[in-house]
Amino acid sequence: MKRGVPIRSVSRAISVLQEINQWGSLSMMQIAKYGQLPYPTAFRIVQTLIHEGLIEQEPSRKFYRATPLVQSLAQGFQVDSIVVEQARSHIRALTQKIGWPVSVTVRVGTNMVVRDSTHSDTSLTFERYYPGFRLPLMDCASGRVCLAYMSQQELDSTISWISQVGAPEEQEMIAYVSVNTLNKIREEGYAAIGWGQHNLTPGKTSTIAVPVFRDGKFEAALTLIYFSAAMKQAEAVDRHLEDLKKTAADVTAALAGSDLGARGDIQTVERSLNDP
Template sequence: MADGGRSGGVQSVGRALDILEAIDAAGGEMALVEMSNVSGLPMPTIHRIVRTLADRGYLRQLPDRRYALGSRLIPLGATALIAFGSRSAPELSRIVQEFGETANLATLDSDQLVYVGQVPSPRALRMFTDLGRHVPPHCRAAGKALLAQLPDEEVLAILGRAGMPAMTDKTITDPDVMLTELARIRKNGYATEDGEMELGVTCIAVAVPSATALMSVSMSAPSSRITGAVRKRAIPFLQDVAARLASDLDSATA
């Protein structure tokens, strides 16, 4: 783990962020000794940093004396996602201009898929969702594109907590079938949803290849308008939009 962050940075701030990132990578909880082992920092330093983060609400102590990410991080993350969702509008608009269909930007919030950006189709019959709306990830193309970026063990844990309710008779409800579907998505580079959340609705999604955030871009429309030809054109177009979004995301943290 980095000690103090990038050249010119403040060492104590870098160490605090390293600890928060380590706890996040460990699933949201970690003991003090584990923080010390991962970071290479001595226990007195860990104690000082953790006490400060806990006092400010960025960490909370559990009954077993482990520490978990605190609630103060939630509004910060939500605000950051909304802000990026707003900045993503020009790229999402390219999808709408090219295909005339609704474009979305989504991420995972705990075990749920949440939409953080959208540009709606100008057509009278169009697909749309409320920004901030949370839905199970297993039945949406955007969700499957996100799950495909995670190890199978983490996917199974998410599906176990969130459940896999049948939204339609086309919804995948078997974890093993979902793992097979995710393997296909990883191989092909895109995810699809054909009536799995709502009959008559088709969605195509790709992951945003960012090193700093887990997000996906999707295009949704009535199934009758997503022909084979449209799908063939849309996939590389969405991948280009996703790559541009990733560049924007990663350059902001460089």
């Protein structure tokens, strides 16, 4: 195996587990379809995941769902919990002001993953998006913001990875996300996508995303989601971009304050240990 080339069977098994976890439960046909796998391959992967205790068949039908053991895979991951903690009050305040839901997303591999959202706080939504929902990095507003603030080395590495293991539609999007596109996003401080296809209601919502920074580096994206039929993209940007940017700036400042507080707490402990 060449260096940097993934083990295909492992990648497929992870993909199947992610699809089941995201949709709640799936039939074998749906697993094969969403995972873009031959049916026999999907069947073998499902049987392996059942053997490992990560998924189970529903009692009343031939659908497969994740088991509580899946939570153990995330026990050591706490990196972005501080982002959720610091952003929650700010995104709720923004939704109360403008009505539309706002989400906090972070990059995980070649996806943007929802960590928190205010979909449950407003009636201006078709669906509720819970932590763990994935969006393709190349074709969502938050993902393009993330790409725009990557270093050139990280960007080249990410695009190379998507070209190797990404779904066909993700690979096709590489040509559309040009250097000029990313430069424009940095200059304007936001990315917008109309009539988004990669959500629970394809073609019905549009998004505007802005970056949140920590120690001067991209940390997360705040994304405003609105009904595509309610207003055109230019109108949405004109109405809500400044409020969205201000909220992102407030979250960035809150993260900086929490970092300072944490460092202060550490120094206090160190002084107390060193005092006679």
